[in-house]
Amino acid sequence: MKFNSKAELLNFEGGRSYRPRPELELFLRVASNFVREPKFYVGADEDLEELLKAFERAIKANPEFVAKLIVYAREELFLRSLPTLGTIILANHGTYKGTGIPRKVGERVLTRPDMLTEALAMQFALFGKPIPNSLKKALRSAITHFDSYQLAKYRCDRCQVKLKDVILLTHPKPRDKAQEGDFRALIEGKLKNTRTWEAKVSTEGSTRETWEEILDEFIRYKQVFALLRNLRNLIEHEVDGEKFRKAMKILADPKEMRRAKVYPYRYLTAYFTLKRMKVDSATQAEMRNVAIKVLREALEKSTAMLPDFKGRNLVLVDVSGSMDFPVSRRSAVTRMMISAFYSAIVAKKYETAIAAFASDYRWIPAGESIFETAENVLRSNVGYATYAYKPMAEVLRKREHFDRVFVLTDMVVYSEDYGDDAFQRTVRRYRKTVNPEMRLITWDLAGYGQVYLEEHDVRNVYIGGFTEKVFDLVKHLEKGNRIVEVINERVSI
Structure with missing residues (x-):
């Protein structure tokens, strides 16, 4: 039986890929x-x-x-x-x-x-x-x-x-x-829903008094997701300042984010909503600025909870056309937004260089905050294809040393030539001539069931998911691609 098998599949765009173990x-x-x-x-x-x-x-x-x-x-x-x-x-x-x-x-x-x-x-x-x-x-x-x-x-x-x-x-x-x-x-049929914010707005109307009652519920039960979804409503109705500050303390606590099982990228979508919001008064402007500052601070604090990685990192962010697709029919969040968000978190926490890639690629400057860096990624405007080999080829030419290369992608990488494996060949040359121990960590954001580098090579690590807990998983996988063993160790039934 052959273990070092050649790439046996073609992905949706004709790029070479492998079939992983079940x-x-x-x-x-x-x-x-x-x-x-x-x-x-x-x-x-x-x-x-x-x-x-x-x-x-x-x-x-x-x-x-x-x-x-x-x-x-x-x-x-x-x-x-x-x-x-x-x-x-x-x-x-x-x-x-x-x-x-x-x-x-x-x-x-x-x-x-x-x-x-x-x-x-x-x-x-x-x-x-x-x-x-x-x-x-x-x-x-x-x-x-x-x-x-x-x-x-x-x-x-x-x-x-x-x-x-x-x-x-x-x-x-x-x-x-x-x-x-x-x-x-x-x-x-007699158990009625009277406490949810939707029910209150429906029965009592969307007024300042109603939203202040709703805010009391958000604060009492520390409803993080509901607060994020309704920041605009709270600001538009200029709710009580003291109550608003209490709510902001809840959002500012990264431990509450984890307790509520809220995806961290929800903070990014809330940020975009507030950035686009038109304000009609000085009070609304001040409340919006406070909320944006709190969202920033919450994510800055959350990075302190991430595991430490030694060495230098390169993050390749897939901003191709297939990534600009919502994660669900009811959501405006795209896989591109999530990849931009987590690449910005990597840059904030670790020594990192970021390149956004599609048909071409662009090096992304770090912003003052995670949000600004993510916005820089989303504004990269480098086309629609998925040519991951291009930024990788540049670091190979320059012989830049990286200990880890993160690729945030839907994993459908390819090149101008149908059936080619340009990215895989570039990775192999980089390891042969620059850093043989380089870990290539692919953050799969779509899950089509294929991989583009040999699974048996312990330097090729595959991860997935939409939470910051993925970074904990990366830490456990530093010694190799042993996802089965890690989950077996972390979960008992």
Whole structure:
């Protein structure tokens, strides 16, 4: 059997690539997957079909790893739909029957009421009835952890699968009399959503008084994501200054960001929203400036929590046409925005040079803050193709020494010549003539299931995901591309 195999695949643009082992393929598909969302090169249904096949291959190769990966996707990568889907797959797969693993995974994964209704919807769509006992037990246990506010907020009355269906199908035992009443009210349609900001605005109107009441809720429950989404509303209505300052203290704390499982790039989208916002008064201008300053400070503080890397780094940021594609149908966030954001974080924390690449490339100056650097990347305007070999060829010509090369990309790199492997050849020459120990760390932001450098070479490291926790993963992978071992060590079931 040959281990040093030649590139055997062509990617969507005709560039050379490799087929990874089942565990790595599943990890890369999982880490950036919001389930049934279209990508630039594949539609939603095709991506789901390939994901299900990847699950099957990985389960056959390493069932224990798959179960741990599902938990990792929820607890470390902050994904919701993907871990929910993974739980459904385990519950219906013969490999896990009688092991108790699907229930244990489900209890770790299903941490929000809307995940329960999504789980049942996935079960009916993919596997039908009957519902596996392990899934019933996980749902039955999960729903008892939610209070009346959460049950009312996510009752999903207009959904095909409603939250009351979870109760009717799994028969959970309420933890006390109050919850027994909540379950009964939910089934009877009497449990109403009155505390969410959407409900208050709908019933009371979008006034200053209403938004100050909403802000009290945001502060009391430290609702980081809701604050980020509504900064513009709070500023436009010129809410109470003291309350606004309390809210800003919550946003300024990077520990609250992690606790709330908010993707850090949400701070970037909030920043862009405020930058584009037109203000009508001096008060609004001051509040907006305060909020922008807080967003900056929060990210500056968050970089201090990242692991230390010795040496010099090069970051290649893919700003090609395929990266300018939203991560989901409901989002304005693109993979390009995420890659620009995390490249700026690398530059802020570590000794780093940044190049944005597409048909051409451009070296990116560091801004005063993470936001300014990210904006510089997004304004690079270097075309639409994915010629990663071009900036790499320049550092090869100049014989610049880098200990690590980060590539933030959808991994569909190619050149002007169909079937060529220009990037791979440039990397090999760089290692041969400049730094044999250079780690090439590919941050896969799309998960198409292919890799462009040999997996068995420990200097080629593949990572994925949308959270800063990925940097912790990089630290664990410094000694080589051992993602299976790292996740096995970090997750216990």
